[in-house]
Structures are given as C-alpha cells and as structure tokens.
Amino acid sequence: MNKKRKGSDPNNLLYKAFLTLKDADESYRFLADLCADVELGSIEQRFEVARLLRSGLSYNDILARTGASSATISRVNRSLTSGTGAYEMVFSRLEEDSE
Numbered sequence: 011m012n013k014k015r016k017g018s019d020p021n022n023l024l025y026k027a028f029l030t031l032k033d034a035d036e037s038y039r040f041l042a043d044l045c046a047d048v049e050l051g052s053i054e055q056r057f058e059v060a061r062l063l064r065s066g067l068s069y070n071d072i073l074a075r076t077g078a079s080s081a082t083i084s085r086v087n088r089s090l091t092s093g094t095g096a097y098e099m100v101f102s103r104l105e106e107d108s109e
Contacts, residue, residue: 059086060097 031037041050055078062072069083078086090097 056082056086059083060090061101063087063090064097064101 027040028037031040041053045053055076058076059072059078059082062075063083063086067075069080072078072083073080
C-alpha cells in the first residue's frame with residue numbers, strides 16, 4: 011500500500027529527520043520537543059491501541075486499559091485494516107528485534 015496524507019510530502023525534511031535518530035531515547039527527546047505534551051500522549055495512546063487491537067483485545071477491554079475513546083479505537087482500527095500498512099511493518103520489526 012502506498013497511501014499518503016493529502017498535502018503531505020514523504021520527502022519532507024521532517025520525515026528524514028526521524029532517520030537520523032539512533033535510539034529510543036533520541037526518538038523520545040525529539041518527539042517531546044516537537045509535540046505538545048497532549049499530542050505526544052495521544053500518539054502514545056494510539057500506538058498502544060493499535061498494539062492491543064492487533065493482539066485481539068475487544069474495544070471495551072482497550073477502552074478500560076487505555077482510556078481511549080471509541081472513536082479513537084475505531085480510527086486506529088481503520089488504519090490497521092486499510093491504512094498504509096506501516097503499523098504492521100513496525101510491529102513485525104519490533105517482534106523480530108525482540109527475538
């Protein structure tokens with residue numbers, strides 16, 4: 011899949027900046043500087059929702075664990091099932107790294 015957001019350019023310097031980060035600490039520090047606290051919290055929550063959806067948890071269980079709204083859970087689920095495939099790519103790579 012090769013979907014991109016309307017008006018976004020994958021060659022934008024922002025996306026290339028992520029490639030310069032060497033570890034999780036650098037990634038956290040960059041995102042903490044780039045995003046407001048609430049934005050970073052939302053990104054972290056959406057990633058956790060995606061992980062839990064992928065593991066087969068129900069919307070109600072995810073709501074109870076994360077506090078995410080049903081709209082957020084639904085939006086993340088749409089991205090998992092018909093997005094660009096990046097969630098699956100990242101989760102697969104994380105699993106490979108943990109082996």
